[in-house]
Amino acid sequence: MEPEGPLESESSEKSVFSQPEEDEKFQGSKETGLENPLLKPVLTGDIEGLRRIFEDPEDPHHDHVMELLLEEDVVGRNLLYAACMAGQSDVIRALAKYGVNLNETTTGGYTLLHCAAAWGRLETLKALVELDVDIEALNYNNERARDVAARYSQAECVEFLDWADARLALKKYITKVTLTITDPEKGPGKLLKEDKNHVLNACRAKTEWLETHTDASIDELFEQKQLLEDTVTPILVKMTMPRPVKSAKSVTSHGQKRSQDHTFHG
Structure with missing residues (x-):
């Protein structure tokens, strides 16, 4: 054995x-x-x-x-x-x-x-x-x-597999971001529709880039991954931020204002 x-x-x-x-x-x-x-x-x-x-x-x-x-x-x-x-x-x-x-x-x-x-x-x-x-x-x-x-x-094999790793890293990042942004428990309600579409369009563009640049170098693959990260990271950060919660005072004040407005117009 x-x-x-x-x-x-x-x-x-x-x-x-x-x-x-x-x-x-x-x-x-x-x-x-x-x-x-x-x-x-x-x-x-x-x-x-x-x-x-x-x-x-x-x-x-x-x-x-x-x-x-x-x-x-x-x-x-x-x-x-x-x-x-x-x-x-x-x-x-x-x-x-x-x-x-x-x-x-x-x-x-x-x-x-x-x-x-x-x-x-x-x-x-x-x-x-x-x-x-x-x-x-x-x-x-x-x-x-x-x-x-x-x-x-096996130098040529090492070089090729390094290239394959770089390509895989970009594909995996695209997949990860896409799944995160489309997760119903993470995306909807926490991001503006414009932000969500911006991220999905960026991921789609990188997928198309991979399909049309099959001979891209390792440096080019890393560069494209970094560009995608720069685009989507600020938006993904928004998803981790807690939503602003209205205080009881602000809710009360808002209610009083509506009551006063109603009295005035009456």
């Missing part, structure tokens, strides 16, 4: 991600001695071969294709991990269409993203992030994929 605590050395940890073609367990079932029919198309990027097995009812492996794909070795890896280690980004994209879970973990908490990061598979990292995997997932050592990439000196 894969260790549940910190490993003794970096080299021993790297063995967790041994090349699939050298891993006996990836060669097929120990019980039958037969090679997993999905192994070759996964490692060679044969998308058409995978599609045939998944979609053709006449294919002899069609009925148990998902079982074959998710068959695990002793540390919880399946052929999705083989695809990541082999850098088969198109395979990952193709398999995602069939509803596989791209956020699954091994017994040590490693995700597909950790795996791709350890091996420096930049294009596979990009594919996984595009497919909205959890980039904040932690392994047994409380490391994110970015941390694993840094330990193995």
Whole structure:
């Protein structure tokens, strides 16, 4: 089994991600001695071969294709991990269409993203992030994929994951602000309609900016987040301020004034 605590050395940890073609367990079932029919198309990027097995009812492996794909070795890896280690980004994209879970973990908490990061598979990292995997997932050592990439000196992967973090931070802030401003127990009655619309429009504009600036730099992402914070923070502060309460004296005085006015006009 894969260790549940910190490993003794970096080299021993790297063995967790041994090349699939050298891993006996990836060669097929120990019980039958037969090679997993999905192994070759996964490692060679044969998308058409995978599609045939998944979609053709006449294919002899069609009925148990998902079982074959998710068959695990002793540390919880399946052929999705083989695809990541082999850098088969198109395979990952193709398999995602069939509803596989791209956020699954091994017994040590490693995700597909950790795996791709350890091996420096930049294009596979990009594919996984595009497919909205959890980039904040932690392994047994409380490391994110970015941390694993840094330990193995995968500079390009570190840079990309830093960018993905910056993009995620802006998206999460937009979501947080939107939910806060539309919460019926926080927003209505405590903010002017103009303020609420101003915040929602600002969030909408940043969402559109993200969609149209897919190649924005880390600095640009941080700048956009700061601009949004500068816009909405003063308004959000209003929501935390207690409403002014009229004193009994002011209420009495107001009532007396109305009584006097009524007497005068009468």
